[in-house]
Amino acid sequence: MSLLQIFExxxxxxxxxxxxxxxxxxxxxxxxxxxxxxxxxxxxSAKVGFVAGNLRHFLPRKIFAKRTWVHIIAGYSxxxxxxxxxxxxxxxxxxxxxxxxxxxxxxxxxxxxxxAAQFAFAGLxxxxxxxxxxxxxxxxxxxxxxxxxxxxxxxxxxxCLALQESHDALKATHMLFVDIWLIYFPxxxxxxxxxxxxxxxxxxxxxxxxxMNL
Amino acid sequence: MxxxxxxxxxxxxxLMVMPLAPLQAQSVRPPxxxxxxxxxxxxGDEQIGTSNTLGTNSxxxxxRDLRQGRDGLATSGQTGSKLIQAQGEQWRNIRxxxxxxxxxxxxxxxxVMIALFYLIRGRILLKAGRSGxxxxxxxxxxxxxxWFMASIFxxxxxxxxxxxxxxxxxxxxxxxxxxxxxxxxAMQGHNLFGPxxxxxxxxLIFMFIxxxxxxxxxxxxxxxxxxxxxxxxxxGHYNFGEKGWFWLVVVAGLIMAISGMILEFPWLAENLQLLxxxxxxxxxxxxxxxxxxxxxxxIGTLGMEGALDSMTTGDVDVVWAKEHxxxxxxxxTGQKVANPEAEGDQSAPDRAQVSVQSQITET
Numbered sequence: 397m398s399l400l401q402i403f404e405x406x407x408x409x410x411x412x413x414x415x416x417x418x419x420x421x422x423x424x425x426x427x428x429x430x431x432x433x434x435x436x437x438x439x440x441s442a443k444v445g446f447v448a449g450n451l452r453h454f455l456p457r458k459i460f461a462k463r464t465w466v467h468i469i470a471g472y473s474x475x476x477x478x479x480x481x482x483x484x485x486x487x488x489x490x491x492x493x494x495x496x497x498x499x500x501x502x503x504x505x506x507x508x509x510x511x512a513a514q515f516a517f518a519g520l521x522x523x524x525x526x527x528x529x530x531x532x533x534x535x536x537x538x539x540x541x542x543x544x545x546x547x548x549x550x551x552x553x554x555x556c557l558a559l560q561e562s563h564d565a566l567k568a569t570h571m572l573f574v575d576i577w578l579i580y581f582p583x584x585x586x587x588x589x590x591x592x593x594x595x596x597x598x599x600x601x602x603x604x605x606x607x608m609n610l
Numbered sequence: 611m612x613x614x615x616x617x618x619x620x621x622x623x624x625l626m627v628m629p630l631a632p633l634q635a636q637s638v639r640p641p642x643x644x645x646x647x648x649x650x651x652x653x654g655d656e657q658i659g660t661s662n663t664l665g666t667n668s669x670x671x672x673x674r675d676l677r678q679g680r681d682g683l684a685t686s687g688q689t690g691s692k693l694i695q696a697q698g699e700q701w702r703n704i705r706x707x708x709x710x711x712x713x714x715x716x717x718x719x720x721x722v723m724i725a726l727f728y729l730i731r732g733r734i735l736l737k738a739g740r741s742g743x744x745x746x747x748x749x750x751x752x753x754x755x756x757w758f759m760a761s762i763f764x765x766x767x768x769x770x771x772x773x774x775x776x777x778x779x780x781x782x783x784x785x786x787x788x789x790x791x792x793x794x795x796a797m798q799g800h801n802l803f804g805p806x807x808x809x810x811x812x813x814l815i816f817m818f819i820x821x822x823x824x825x826x827x828x829x830x831x832x833x834x835x836x837x838x839x840x841x842x843x844x845x846g847h848y849n850f851g852e853k854g855w856f857w858l859v860v861v862a863g864l865i866m867a868i869s870g871m872i873l874e875f876p877w878l879a880e881n882l883q884l885l886x887x888x889x890x891x892x893x894x895x896x897x898x899x900x901x902x903x904x905x906x907x908x909i910g911t912l913g914m915e916g917a918l919d920s921m922t923t924g925d926v927d928v929v930w931a932k933e934h935x936x937x938x939x940x941x942x943t944g945q946k947v948a949n950p951e952a953e954g955d956q957s958a959p960d961r962a963q964v965s966v967q968s969q970i971t972e973t
Contacts, residue, residue, distance in 0.1 A: 466751050514806055521762070525754050556799055557796075562794050
């Protein structure tokens, strides 16, 4: 069995299992904590606040626009680029079909997913630069944040280096980093990809119940 | 008896020659008339061959014309009506004998010179030491633009050097098979990050062009050797070296961007020669930028105390500002730097004085 076969075979399925079980365990843990009962009379709907809190966070605050425009652009660029890249790149669709669920969907043309990759790279680099260059971000960032950023970068980079699909060694390197990333994900702040709606919703519910303007 | 000997000798000779007969039949020597066979061809209006053995053209002329890329001899898609693009050989020689050969030497020389400079001059320390008070030099968008360009530049430099010098430097070490993996990866990475370089370049120009135009004070700075080897050289927000680096990035960067786009999208080129010129220009520009970047990286990190702060936190020590960018310090704080050379002993009262300035932060 070649390294590529191991990385996209047994190791990949182990990594996916850790990813899924770990992520469910983390989300369940957050939900299980629950909320402290608020005995004050509600002034508005907490459920509406949950939804509003989630939606409102997608839009930048006007008063902070001047200070935050770089990382807002970078954030959207990275997350949307990565989403398109993972879901609509032809090699990924083929991989999902062959190794996971056996279905296909329309792929982006090659130039389309190259552009998506460029947006993702540009965004990720800018976000990481902000992490060590912004005084506040530098203070609240620890090794977990940097490892998460670098692992994601290496997954993307090795994927991009394997674009020609001419060498198994390059594809194996990419798959190895994908496996590591999947295993690291549930135990790191990369989990924000699955928990952001809970934290935003919690804030939205709290403020919404108090009748605050979100 | 003699006749018997003669017959015996002839018999022996015949035995010796007979095995060679089939070999002679396989000889590669062409038949006598081979020169004139098959060359009764029409080149332009000229007849050559057996019927015109002393004509105005010959086989050597034919190949010479072909070799020099004369139109009409054969057709090939991208090169129009030429079978051989003669400039290709010149391009190959220029690339192999000059670009690849000397680019490695240029980079090696730059690295050695920087090392020698460090050994001779040492790290440029703050004469007065750090004061503990800082002044903002670059905003977060400035720093993000800088590091964005730096990240893309490093990725492109590594992948580009693998492609340019890999056969010369890497193949003897890792072999052709392994190098082909590196080359494939480098090519894909280079092509993907190339367009991002243009984005980074435009952003960098937009963010840093202000203050980077040359002034008379830069001439004085040059005459004093930038203060590296002699007396203090006054400078504004950017000194001549930084301005020169900025404009090199702008000019060489634009050339790299244009030539890179032509190489990444070959259908943009009208002919093969433009692609060849682009490769040469791209390589020369890359070596110039990487060489200068090595100097920039050195002076921004190891070479000068306090310089890196301006691009990490955005703030620099006031002593650093006075010693290296005194005119900028005066402009920002409104205070005169009397003698930047002698800041050391006078820094204490000066620190007290500048602490009232809103631009200065106590750390």
